[in-house]
Amino acid sequence: MTFMEKEARLTGHESWGSYHRLRIFAPEVAKRASPGQFVMIRINESYLPLLRRPFSLHHRLGEEIEIFFKVVGQGTAQLAAKKEGDIIDILGPLGRGFSLPAMAEESPALLIAGGRGIAPFLFLAHELRRLGQRLIIFYGGKTKEDLPLAPELEALGFDLRLSTEDGCLGFRGMTTELLARELPFLSPARFYVCGPEAMLAEVARISRQWQIPAEFSLEARMGCGFGVCYGCVWPIRRGEKIEWTRICLEGPVFPGEAIAWEKKK
Ligand SMILES: Cc1cc2nc3c(=O)[nH]c(=O)nc-3n(C[C@H](O)[C@H](O)[C@H](O)COP(=O)(O)OP(=O)(O)OC[C@H]3O[C@@H](n4cnc5c(N)ncnc54)[C@H](O)[C@@H]3O)c2cc1C
Ligand code: FES
The missing domain is CATH 3.40.50.80 (Nucleotide-binding domain of ferredoxin-NADP reductase (FNR) module)
Structure with a gap:
């Protein structure tokens, strides 16, 4: 089951150069989380960036979760500027771990x-x-x-x-x-x-x-994180067939033999 915690409070922020770790009080997400699942984070109230960004569940500590990320663009740079006490909006846990x-x-x-x-x-x-x-x-x-x-x-x-x-x-x-x-x-x-x-x-x-x-x-650009936008497909084997599959729903974790690596070239 997926939860939206619209008012999740940041309880910690550590950084090492362009790498950051945020600790977030999110009891409903923490309760249901398993390793390999992810959360979608709305970074701002404004429209930039418009879409939520996906991050793996880095750790769970009681009612808190952590994410660990590298700054690579606008969304992660804005997330890196968040401070303890700030409120963020998260959706999760998502996917199969x-x-x-x-x-x-x-x-x-x-x-x-x-x-x-x-x-x-x-x-x-x-x-x-x-x-x-x-x-x-x-x-x-x-x-x-x-x-x-x-x-x-x-x-x-x-x-x-x-x-x-x-x-x-x-x-x-x-x-x-x-x-x-x-x-x-x-x-x-x-x-x-x-x-x-x-x-x-x-x-x-x-x-x-x-x-x-x-x-x-696996990773892909994700527009929604819950199966609506089809932005996140990877070629996945089903018996003899290969189907472009939404990794936000059926993944992001897949067994190696299911992934049609040759179609990614
Ligand atoms: C399921 C999942 C879990 C993830 N977990 C983590 C995590 O735990 N820690 C972490 O640091 N990152 C993680 N990522 C990647 C992270 O979501 C992106 O780095 C982030 O969304 C970039 O946002 P941005 O606005 O800073 O960059 P943008 O401005 O959107 O993009 C900056 C650059 O990064 C590239 N990029 C953006 N997203 C991706 C992507 N998903 N795959 C490949 N290239 C991309 C763009 O092509 C562009 O070159 C995860 C992605 C997925 C799909
Ligand atoms: S991210 Fe929208 S369908 Fe997967």
Whole structure:
């Protein structure tokens, strides 16, 4: 069930350069949230930006939720200017999130994040840990500034594999290169993936090669977030057929084998 919290109060704001984390008092959304779902945020009372913007549920803390985002345009810049005590209008939780194992599995869960793709994984990592599931977080970016949550995840005791393209933190290279290098020691495993499209496609290739089950959090421009505008379609397999599917309703998380990557080229 989806809730509109028109008067949700901001209770915290942290920032690291262009990355921000907002904590929001939203009890109805928090109560129903699961990892991988998202919220649509109306950023302003005015018409700029006109449309709500989608953000993954980064974490849930009692009656509060958190979002974690990178400033990339007008909407995120305005959101980054919000202060504790400000009121925002949110709709959620929306979509279908990651599937959690019924009980802890012996093989590790590998959470693979590129840059702001780390957003849904704090919530997921806590839920997996609660189940007693062994997990490892692969967290990569162009440079150190793209991994602002690394110290916190480390302090929380999560097993991390960091990578930066310029080599200033962790492995030098792409997350997918580090994953391919470590996989012989970690497989069999289960992948949870969120990040730029090129990274998702490469992890999909690796998961097919190693026959590792994988779930991908997909992104698209979203006009509504609840199935009305058809702005968010991805090519999804249904048996022999491929259908352009609204990821806001049926996703944003899909199993790798359902995604027709070849149609995205
Ligand atoms: C389900 C879902 C969950 C998301 N969760 C997060 C999150 O947790 N943290 C986060 O930082 N971002 C997340 N995003 C992306 C976020 O919604 C966009 O970055 C944001 O809407 C951009 O708004 P803007 O007004 O700042 O940028 P705009 O001015 O609208 O666009 C700026 C630039 O970003 C590009 N862009 C905008 N939206 C997207 C998109 N969805 N996919 C690819 N490129 C885009 C545009 O093409 C343009 O180049 C999510 C997107 C989806 C669909
Ligand atoms: S965002 Fe409107 S149909 Fe998906």
